[in-house]
Amino acid sequence: MTRLFILLVIVFVWSSAEAKTPSQAAASGADVMFGIKLRPEAAKIKAEVERYYKSKIVESMERSGTTIFEASSGFDNRGAPKITLFREPTEVDIVHELLHLKLLAEGFPVVNFTINFDLDAASVADWLRLFTYIRDTVEHRIMYARMRKMGFEPFAADRAGLEQVMQGRRQLFTPSDKHFLMTSALIYFKVAVEQDNQEFLGRFYNWYVSKGIKENAHIGTYYVGAVKLSKLETPEDVARVLTKCLEPSYPPNVRYKFAGWKTLHFPKFKLRSITFEMNRRFDLPQPATKQPGP
Numbered sequence: 264m265t266r267l268f269i270l271l272v273i274v275f276v277w278s279s280a281e282a283k284t285p286s287q288a289a290a291s292g293a294d295v296m297f298g299i300k301l302r303p304e305a306a307k308i309k310a311e312v313e314r315y316y317k318s319k320i321v322e323s324m325e326r327s328g329t330t331i332f333e334a335s336s337g338f339d340n341r342g343a344p345k346i347t348l349f350r351e352p353t354e355v356d357i358v359h360e361l362l363h364l365k366l367l368a369e370g371f372p373v374v375n376f377t378i379n380f381d382l383d384a385a386s387v388a389d390w391l392r393l394f395t396y397i398r399d400t401v402e403h404r405i406m407y408a409r410m411r412k413m414g415f416e417p418f419a420a421d422r423a424g425l426e427q428v429m430q431g432r433r434q435l436f437t438p439s440d441k442h443f444l445m446t447s448a449l450i451y452f453k454v455a456v457e458q459d460n461q462e463f464l465g466r467f468y469n470w471y472v473s474k475g476i477k478e479n480a481h482i483g484t485y486y487v488g489a490v491k492l493s494k495l496e497t498p499e500d501v502a503r504v505l506t507k508c509l510e511p512s513y514p515p516n517v518r519y520k521f522a523g524w525k526t527l528h529f530p531k532f533k534l535r536s537i538t539f540e541m542n543r544r545f546d547l548p549q550p551a552t553k554q555p556g557p
């Protein structure tokens with residue numbers, strides 16, 4: 264039996280081609296992160312996060328040429344909350360990651376999978392990549408409503424990247440992706456849930472049509488329904504919506520079972536987690552083995 268622990272938070276899917284040098288920290292103080300002075304509502308979230316985790320947030324700038332993520336949040340090896348930015352700091356990226364940390368503090372769950380059959384490491388990695396789209400989109404649904412109330416446009420950078428994709432100036436998909444169907448379906452889902460502009464989504468759908476992959480968008484639409492038609496206010500709501508998103512059962516032949524809540528105890532704070540069991544749905548008949556000829 265394999266047990267996986269996921270605590271992975273990402274901001275944007277589209278990598279930035281041009282890496283810039285970060286500007287020098289221009290300010291300091293409790294309401295400053297990465298040299299940027301936060302608006303009062305954002306500084307309040309930072310204070311709440313630091314109070315909950317009983318540590319200052321660790322700020323890290325990285326210039327990885329290979330990452331597809333523009334920012335991430337998690338914990339360092341001493342258990343302090345940590346935000347890593349992979350591009351020039353902006354208040355919107357910082358607040359995005361602060362809210363991921365705050366949702367965890369509010370009891371929104373870390374997700375575990377228990378795999379009850381043989382699944383090779385590559386398939387596990389593929390599955391985690393795909394599941395990240397689902398988990399993140401569900402969290403972003405909650406976070407972006409809060410950010411829009413604070414005056415941010417949380418989808419603006421993604422939208423600019425997607426406009427370039429639609430103009431043929433940037434690639435959205437990896438041609439060799441062997442899970443292209445699900446990747447493209449879940450990207451459509453992510454965009455449909457996170458944007459707040461129907462005209463833009465209509466053009467994005469037409470772009471899928473023009474690429475001959477409108478069915479992939481329709482698969483994504485199943486997930487859109489599962490998220491948009493559900494109440495999404497409490498950690499329990501999130502567990503229900505994730506369960507609904509796992510029902511279409513991907514990878515094929517896997518059955519997911521919600522196996523309950525747990526509390527994870529760390530020295531300075533607690534997190535809540537949910538576990539899904541992954542079982543083999545059924546055994547497909549194996550193709551007949553060719554007998555070696557005489």
Ligand SMILES: [Zn+2]
Pocket residue numbers: 272273274275359363399403
């Ligand atoms: Zn995010």
